[in-house]
Amino acid sequence: MIEFIPPAFIYMAGALLVPLLRGRVKSAWMLILPVISFLFLINVQVGTAWEINFLGFDLVPFKVDRLSLIFGYIFHLISLIGIIYTLSIKSDLEYVAGLVYAGSALGVVFAGDLFTFFVFWEMLTVSALWLIWARRTKASQAAGFRYLMVHVFGGLVLLAGIIMYISEQKSISLGFIGLHSPATYLIFFGMGINAAWPLLHAVIENDMRRVLSYSLINQVGFMMVGIGIGTQLSINGAAAHAFAHILYKSLLFMSMGAVMFRTGKINATDLGGLYKSMPWTALFCIIGAASISAFPLTSGFVSKSMVIDAAAHGHMSIVWLALIFASAGVFHHSGIKIPFFAFFGHDAGHRVKEAPPSMLIAMGIAAFFCIFLGVYPKFLYSILPYPVDFVPYTAPHVLSQLQLLMFSALAFTLLLLSGIYPAEIRAINLDTDLIYRKGARLFYRVMDKGLNAINRTAERILIGEFLVNLAKFVREAPAKLLAQICQPFWETEEDKADPKAASKKFMKRAQSGFYPISIMGLFAAIYFGLLFLQYIATLI
Amino acid sequence: MDTDKKHIFDNKKNVQRVLYGLFSSLILLLAIEPFVTKHPYFPWEKSFGFYAIYGFVACVLLVLVAKYVLRPLIKREEDYYD
Structure with missing residues (x-):
């Protein structure tokens, strides 16, 4: 004699059979599921718990206390009412998703550890999603995707919280987490x-x-x-x-x-x-x-x-x-x-x-x-x-x-x-759904106005000005330096009278390589000069 | 279906009866208050008609704030999200 079957299992196993049944048999089957599950539940002792050791953690997939029992009762009652209500809708997808949803909810209620809790919680999300999509309209599809996005985020936060809690407590037992601050x-x-x-x-x-x-x-x-x-x-x-x-x-x-x-x-x-x-x-x-x-x-x-x-x-x-x-x-x-x-x-x-x-x-x-x-x-x-x-x-x-x-x-x-x-x-x-319904567009606009503006400014400054000036500098600077160095030596009286025209002339000559002094030669001379000075310094 | 049938609130008199019923029940509720022994937790509960005044003021405030403050801020066209 089987002593007890958890409600979540009855609901989910029962849901799998639904598409195979037809007509009145199907209706009767769906109505009898919560009744059977409820009969098991009212005979269970408070304090019953199933424990399984898994990878070093004590899993408690099913645990009964007085608080979970009251939610167990009401979920059975409401799922029975829900099944009666939807009997006129006749859509297998909704029936299966609905039963899995009710089963997951009961799984959450009787979960004795955080791992079981998380698994049923996520099944709740997925079955709810199918319930929304079962309408098969464009609006319901969009709503379903929004729901999914929000819940995936929520699920990740929950998972992160559970992992942090486990690493702090070294245990996955689900109990009073508490607020003392x-x-x-x-x-x-x-x-x-x-x-x-x-x-x-x-x-x-x-x-x-x-x-x-x-x-x-x-x-x-x-x-x-x-x-x-x-x-x-x-x-x-x-x-x-x-x-x-x-x-x-x-x-x-x-x-x-x-x-x-x-x-x-x-x-x-x-x-x-x-x-x-x-x-x-x-x-x-x-x-x-x-x-x-x-x-x-x-x-x-x-x-x-x-x-x-x-x-x-x-x-x-x-x-x-x-x-x-x-x-x-x-x-x-x-x-x-x-x-x-x-x-x-x-x-x-x-x-x-x-x-x-x-x-x-x-x-x-x-x-x-x-x-x-x-x-x-x-x-x-x-x-x-x-x-x-x-x-x-x-x-x-x-x-x-x-x-x-x-x-x-x-x-x-x-x-x-x-x-x-x-x-x-x-x-x-x-309402708050504005954040994720309009958020994407706002994000795009901020990125467009913000980052693209930075992009444009960067382009103007870097490519439009910096590179042009750098090219000009590389092209002209050596010649200018050369012209300035050479000017005192090659200057004539005529040049002194008209310094502007003279510097232009020297510049032109330097650019065309007229002066035999190589700029490298100059730098080499300076370099050796510095070396010589250093040598002198070491002697002293 | 029954387009020609007269229904209960199609008759203006019945609507008035509902209103009179409401008003008289309000008077009755205030009238019996002195005869009920209260067990107040807070001092303001002792004053006469506290719950009546609080309920009335709360709802009027609620509607006025919702209509004149919240609605202009958050109302959008029906196809706002499309």
């Missing part, structure tokens, strides 16, 4: 700002997927703050928030994916009024939006408040204020903006079919968990790394959260009604 605070505040900053972008962004991505940065900021505070409550909060976040963010992405699948549009300017033709998608989207905004009775409320409370426990007033600001802001741009501009607002006139059943089922499962975790937080709290004695539903807490959210909603409503709210514009907004 002023850098801790710097990174920490950076992350706090990270949670609040992308909100500005999100307010004016037109592409709904980018709005969601900005809120993703914001939510990851919450998790990083949780890890940075470093107490049991805050790390629990970060893990819980990651769990909840994966569910509701996927739900939001799936709802926008369904909208794009049916209408072919994703910009806020092209959407609106879709609640009429896609009511279920609208409902699921609203549930995801309520969860990301942390409304009471949704998953976001029971997880995000742990992080915020941990900041309050530590009396970190600036971080706390930033997190509250980020909470209000994320509701404003993801909680309201996404559902409002897609499903309500100005009716763009799309009369399409509701999303296909597979997509609705996938969104329904995610929406169910968003509410289930919010209503019954004990389930989530029981799988957290540390024991939990946190009560999310207290009267002041619920009231303050509702006040915060509803008055943010009031702000949105008033700004929209008064016409101050920035109208969605068909435009793109610059």
